[in-house]
Every structure is written in structure tokens, then in C-alpha cells.
Amino acid sequence: MQAVLISDSSGLGVHVLRLPEPQEAGADDVAALVQGALTSAALLGSSPLRGAVRLEAGARRLSLTPLRELREGLANQQLELVQLTSSHPHTHVAAAALGIDSRWPHADDPNGGHGGDGDPAVELVVHQGTLRSGDHLQVAGTVLLLGDVNPGARISAGGHVLVWGRLRGIAHAGCHGDSTARIVALQLRPLQLRIATAVARGPEGVPPQGLAEEARIVNGAIQIDPAQPSWPLSG
Known part of the structure; x- marks a missing residue:
């Protein structure tokens, strides 16, 4: 599965970067997924996307280094990672260390399951x-x-x-x-x-x-x- 960069259509000026759920731990390269999403968005759009990005990471575990590299990759394309949603506690820890606003997905969010570890918000x-x-x-x-x-x-x-x-x-x-x-x-x-x-x-x-x-x-x-x-x- 591929990552997808969805251009803003709400008028809020925030694009959505959605990562696929991991098939197995360490099976794919997050930086490569993001680069693929950026390339696809560039091919489909009439002009490059710019501005703020919200990352939907789902149950994927992102530690400090991959998340920092992901943010830097977006910054190279004039995209700023301003927020993420995740159901994995380690991803929230990495986001907090980097000063990125992180939130748990809503219970009715089909893209943000808990991954079987109970209620992470608690x-x-x-x-x-x-x-x-x-x-x-x-x-x-x-x-x-x-x-x-x-x-x-x-x-x-x-x-x-x-x-x-x-x-x-x-x-x-x-x-x-x-x-x-x-x-x-x-x-x-x-x-x-x-x-x-x-x-x-x-x-x-x-x-x-x-x-x-x-x-x-x-x-x-x-x-x-x-x-x-x-x-x-x-x-």
C-alpha cells in the first residue's frame, strides 16, 4: 500500500498525509512512502502543494528519527508538519519530543484504529x-x-x-x-x-x-x- 497526500478542500489550508497501516514491523521505509506520496501529488496536481500538513499515522509506530526525517522531507517541499493523529503511544512520545501537536483518533475514525492495546487516550x-x-x-x-x-x-x-x-x-x-x-x-x-x-x-x-x-x-x-x-x- 502507498501513502497518500490529499490536498486541502476545506478552506482551512491544511493538507492531509495518510500513511498506510503497517503490514509488518519494519517492513517499509516511511521516508520512501512519503516521497512516493509527494511524487504522486506533483504528477496529479497542476501546481505543487505548499503549506501545512496533518499526518494520519494510524497504528504505525514512528520513533524520533523517522518522524524527524519525515518532517524534514516535507520541509524540503515547502510543506510544514503541524499536527499528527496516531493510535500508537510511541508515536505520540516522538511527536512531543519534536514539538509536534499530536492527537488520538476519534473512536469513529475508520483510519485510526487502536491496534488492540485498549484506550490509549486513557x-x-x-x-x-x-x-x-x-x-x-x-x-x-x-x-x-x-x-x-x-x-x-x-x-x-x-x-x-x-x-x-x-x-x-x-x-x-x-x-x-x-x-x-x-x-x-x-x-x-x-x-x-x-x-x-x-x-x-x-x-x-x-x-x-x-x-x-x-x-x-x-x-x-x-x-x-x-x-x-x-x-x-x-x-
Whole structure:
């Protein structure tokens, strides 16, 4: 299947780039799909498309590098990627890191199925910005914070707590009783950790260089280890 670039017909000035659903993981090159869509649009149109683009990625997983390359490929054609819709949580994480507005598809959207992982709108909340002393961020599902959690700040989630930065405040994962939840941070030096009903103090000493850490419950107690290569993003 091919990607399709649909010119704006609503008067809003936003074109739609629709990616095909992946047949199997890693089976196709997203950059090549986009280039094919641009070529087809150029052949069909009387003039080149210009302006803003909304990407409909469906259940396709786009990590940081492919999404950045996709945006740069569009920019080379004077097209600006301003928004995407996706039902894959990893794609939302990459979009947030690049500052791209990302949204979950509507339940009645035939092009944006969930891909069998439950309701992602409940599972993952992406928050951009540092939590400062006195702030408390609490979500029903998993939370990914792009920033730091300073001393005196708290972050709580019914699922996992993921901090793309320094965690130095208080973190509570599985706050509704999920003992399988984890706390992951690029620098894990909190004042206090809580997972479900288990409580622990943060580790002392200098954190390891270039190594993210995760806290999870092992044999009834919170244990801190090097983080797994793939962070948990859904239950």
C-alpha cells in the first residue's frame, strides 16, 4: 500500500498525509512512502502543494528519527508538519519530543484504529515542562513528563511514571493499586518513591552517567535497576 497526500478542500489550508497501516514491523521505509506520496501529488496536481500538513499515522509506530526525517522531507517541499493523529503511544512520545501537536483518533475514525492495546487516550498522557516545588501532576493512566520533577514537586499516575529528565521530587506509580507499574527516569534521585502501596526512599550518590534507571516492585519491595531499552508505554 502507498501513502497518500490529499490536498486541502476545506478552506482551512491544511493538507492531509495518510500513511498506510503497517503490514509488518519494519517492513517499509516511511521516508520512501512519503516521497512516493509527494511524487504522486506533483504528477496529479497542476501546481505543487505548499503549506501545512496533518499526518494520519494510524497504528504505525514512528520513533524520533523517522518522524524527524519525515518532517524534514516535507520541509524540503515547502510543506510544514503541524499536527499528527496516531493510535500508537510511541508515536505520540516522538511527536512531543519534536514539538509536534499530536492527537488520538476519534473512536469513529475508520483510519485510526487502536491496534488492540485498549484506550490509549486513557493509557498515556504526555506533559511538557518541568514540575516545580508545590506542583502536583496526577493522571489516570501512564504519564510521560518531558522535563524535570524538582524537589517539592509530585507526580502520580495510575500506570507508569516516565520522566524524560531528572526526577528529584516525589513519584507515585500505580497509585490505584497496580503493583506492576514502574517509575523510569533519565536521572532517578527522588526524595521518595511509591509504587502501589510500597514506599522507598530515593537512592543516594551520583547517578550513573548516560544510564536511565527504573524502579519496580521485586519480591514485595521497590528495587532500582538500569532501565530496559524499551520504556513501558502502556499497561
